[in-house]
Amino acid sequence: MPRMTKREAGGPATIIDVAREAQVSIKTVSRVVNAEPGVHEETLKRVKEAIERLQYRPKLSARALAGARSFIVGLFYFDEQSAFIGNLQRGATQTCRELGYHLIVEPLQASATDLVSHVERSLSALRPDGVILAPPLCDHAEVLQAMQRQGTRIVKLSPRELQGSCIGIDDVQAARELTQLLLDAGHQRIGFLQGPPDQIASQRRQQGFSAALRAARRKAAWVWPGDFTFQSGVAAARIWQDQPNRPSAVFSANDDMALGLMAEARRLGHQVPEALSVVGFDDAPAASMVWPGLTTVRQPLEDMAARAVHLLVGQNTQPCRIVMPHRLMLRQSVQERAEA
Amino acid sequence: MPRMTKREAGGPATIIDVAREAQVSIKTVSRVVNAEPGVHEETLKRVKEAIERLQYRPKLSARALAGARSFIVGLFYFDEQSAFIGNLQRGATQTCRELGYHLIVEPLQASATDLVSHVERSLSALRPDGVILAPPLCDHAEVLQAMQRQGTRIVKLSPRELQGSCIGIDDVQAARELTQLLLDAGHQRIGFLQGPPDQIASQRRQQGFSAALRAARRKAAWVWPGDFTFQSGVAAARIWQDQPNRPSAVFSANDDMALGLMAEARRLGHQVPEALSVVGFDDAPAASMVWPGLTTVRQPLEDMAARAVHLLVGQNTQPCRIVMPHRLMLRQSVQERAEA
DNA sequence: CTGAAAGCGCTTACAG
DNA sequence: CTGAAAGCGCTTACAG
Numbered sequence: 001m002p003r004m005t006k007r008e009a010g011g012p013a014t015i016i017d018v019a020r021e022a023q024v025s026i027k028t029v030s031r032v033v034n035a036e037p038g039v040h041e042e043t044l045k046r047v048k049e050a051i052e053r054l055q056y057r058p059k060l061s062a063r064a065l066a067g068a069r070s071f072i073v074g075l076f077y078f079d080e081q082s083a084f085i086g087n088l089q090r091g092a093t094q095t096c097r098e099l100g101y102h103l104i105v106e107p108l109q110a111s112a113t114d115l116v117s118h119v120e121r122s123l124s125a126l127r128p129d130g131v132i133l134a135p136p137l138c139d140h141a142e143v144l145q146a147m148q149r150q151g152t153r154i155v156k157l158s159p160r161e162l163q164g165s166c167i168g169i170d171d172v173q174a175a176r177e178l179t180q181l182l183l184d185a186g187h188q189r190i191g192f193l194q195g196p197p198d199q200i201a202s203q204r205r206q207q208g209f210s211a212a213l214r215a216a217r218r219k220a221a222w223v224w225p226g227d228f229t230f231q232s233g234v235a236a237a238r239i240w241q242d243q244p245n246r247p248s249a250v251f252s253a254n255d256d257m258a259l260g261l262m263a264e265a266r267r268l269g270h271q272v273p274e275a276l277s278v279v280g281f282d283d284a285p286a287a288s289m290v291w292p293g294l295t296t297v298r299q300p301l302e303d304m305a306a307r308a309v310h311l312l313v314g315q316n317t318q319p320c321r322i323v324m325p326h327r328l329m330l331r332q333s334v335q336e337r338a339e340a
Numbered sequence: 341m342p343r344m345t346k347r348e349a350g351g352p353a354t355i356i357d358v359a360r361e362a363q364v365s366i367k368t369v370s371r372v373v374n375a376e377p378g379v380h381e382e383t384l385k386r387v388k389e390a391i392e393r394l395q396y397r398p399k400l401s402a403r404a405l406a407g408a409r410s411f412i413v414g415l416f417y418f419d420e421q422s423a424f425i426g427n428l429q430r431g432a433t434q435t436c437r438e439l440g441y442h443l444i445v446e447p448l449q450a451s452a453t454d455l456v457s458h459v460e461r462s463l464s465a466l467r468p469d470g471v472i473l474a475p476p477l478c479d480h481a482e483v484l485q486a487m488q489r490q491g492t493r494i495v496k497l498s499p500r501e502l503q504g505s506c507i508g509i510d511d512v513q514a515a516r517e518l519t520q521l522l523l524d525a526g527h528q529r530i531g532f533l534q535g536p537p538d539q540i541a542s543q544r545r546q547q548g549f550s551a552a553l554r555a556a557r558r559k560a561a562w563v564w565p566g567d568f569t570f571q572s573g574v575a576a577a578r579i580w581q582d583q584p585n586r587p588s589a590v591f592s593a594n595d596d597m598a599l600g601l602m603a604e605a606r607r608l609g610h611q612v613p614e615a616l617s618v619v620g621f622d623d624a625p626a627a628s629m630v631w632p633g634l635t636t637v638r639q640p641l642e643d644m645a646a647r648a649v650h651l652l653v654g655q656n657t658q659p660c661r662i663v664m665p666h667r668l669m670l671r672q673s674v675q676e677r678a679e680a
Numbered sequence: 681c682t683g684a685a686a687g688c689g690c691t692t693a694c695a696g
Numbered sequence: 697c698t699g700a701a702a703g704c705g706c707t708t709a710c711a712g
């Protein structure tokens with residue numbers, strides 16, 4: 001008497017059960033599951049019916065062990081930057097689902113001493129077919145090296161051109177447009193709240209800001225270093241307040257700082273936007289939940305993550321650089337100045 | 341001449357390479373990797389050294405295929421509720437990492453017609469050792485059934501007692517304390533902004549609110565149905581404004597609605613908290629980014645997720661109910677009323 | 681305390 | 697167009 005298969009023992013159906021049910025070899029079932037061409041139409045039909053009848057679902061671990069793919073895509077990011085990741089995760093998961101892949105998330109601590117070893121452990125255990133790197137993790141040299149050592153395909157969500165594929169918006173152009181908005185509203189004295197200097201996005205946004213002012217034959221009225229945190233925006237508000245000739249508008253290199261600046265300015269008794277206009281960058285969830293709403297730039301994070309998954313999973317291994325369209329989100333944090 | 345192992349061919353080391361290097365059988369290497377007892381001290385040392393030297397990392401798919409565990413934990417949630425998930429994800433990933441597990445996230449759309457089939461597909465492909473269900477997904481009967489059919493261990497992040505393990509805070513008590521805060525501040529007319537009636541948390545919070553008022557021999561001045569979205573808070577502001585005898589304080593069953601209410605009230609020209617005090621529930625990220633900051637309740641989401649992972653991965657399969665401590669977050673959205 | 685053998689459920693490389 | 701065999705890299709169940 002032959003051994004019982006799992007199926008007969010009550011477990012989930014395996015490829016053997018399907019093969020038997022459809023009167024074909026397991027290889028043919030495999031062909032159908034992987035949508036390989038060259039299966040006779042009638043056979044195809046029989047196998048599909050058997051799969052349906054038996055509720056067969058191929059087991060990921062078996063496929064991964066036997067084959068060259070793991071059907072897993074990773075989304076690695078710095079924990080602190082979690083305002084981003086909701087949208088990224090949505091886009092990535094959605095696309096993974098369509099393509100039969102699964103998403104593993106790996107929140108990392110930028111400050112951890114064993115950051116790189118975490119990354120390595122995770123990669124060698126899971127062997128993902130590809131990894132999406134969110135900013136600013138995508139600028140982290142050591143992590144990039146570790147990825148390369150493991151031979152992991154990556155897509156960076158970054159505007160940088162070098163080393164592998166990346167997807168981003170044109171930060172410089174977006175910042176220029178946002179600055180122009182302030183100029184058009186009649187602001188004469190415009191300040192800039194900087195992000196961390198080692199992040200590419202910080203640099204690009206300031207470049208765009210400066211370019212727009214230059215084109216208008218102006219100079220920044222005030223520049224102050226922040227670190228992209230809400231707290232650094234709060235701190236900046238006091239400095240702004242103490243300026244002898246206060247800027248009437250401030251361009252903050254991201255939303256978190258912009259929100260901190262707004263909240264603290266208001267706490268100190270300054271009206272926004274009457275006494276201080278503010279623009280940010282990112283369209284963080286909170287940007288549309290405060291009053292007045294924060295005028296900012298939106299990156300199409302969902303679409304970016306979706307395209308990243310396609311790049312990682314697809315045939316083409318050529319590095320490429322994709323620039324996505326950004327969107328200005330006009331809200332109430334900018335005041336028209338009569339004196340323009 | 342024997343076949344070359346992968347290692348010799350340049351690939352990552354396998355258990356066979358380690359066994360050879362340490363002069364033991366693969367079974368002994370397996371024992372060391374899994375920290376099983378009963379390995380001679382000297383042997384243990386030799387194997388550990390070999391692992392270190394060869395940078396051996398067991399491959400998850402092979403372990404999952406051969407053994408009873410997949411080393412994968414799932415975090416399933418409704419996409420719309422993503423304010424939560426940053427903290428949940430942090431806690432879950434951290435604990436998974438410590439225990440040698442990996443986290444798969446599955447954002448689901450509540451409105452999707454194929455919700456249950458998504459869940460089923462995901463479960464049967466990945467075979468996670470356990471799944472954490474975030475609210476309000478944890479209250480979804482059909483999804484719970486699907487989990488049960490697959491024999492998946494689950495932990496619900498919910499205050500409900502029935503059917504399996506759950507971890508939550510005492511919503512009733514927390515709501516009572518928050519209401520008491522309003523009463524102590526001297527508010528005579530207090531309104532309540534409800535969440536969706538089918539969510540357990542909604543009901544519990546209203547119960548606590550009502551209990552506190554009852555104890556103070558008061559009645560709710562105003563009750564209005566919301567759906568936990570920012571937009572429904574915005575809509576409620578206009579209704580509040582039109583009340584003949586406006587409540588001076590409103591308890592919103594969650595933060596998103598509270599923030600909508602605050603923003604819209606201010607847009608309509610009412611000062612917060614002078615004309616309207618507001619309290620929320622959840623301590624969403626935005627609650628501390630607005631001015632005035634929103635007074636609310638914080639659930640220890642990180643710790644909750646960490647404990648959930650321990651429950652799912654541990655030996656004990658007894659269902660249990662864990663109540664975690666909540667924390668009142670006092671900010672500026674509540675005004676002291678002199679007339680008290 | 682340690683190991684030899686079988687097997688998990690697929691894909692790969694090959695043959696016809 | 698289809699299939700038989702080997703093998704992926706581990707754990708399980710068993711033996712000693």
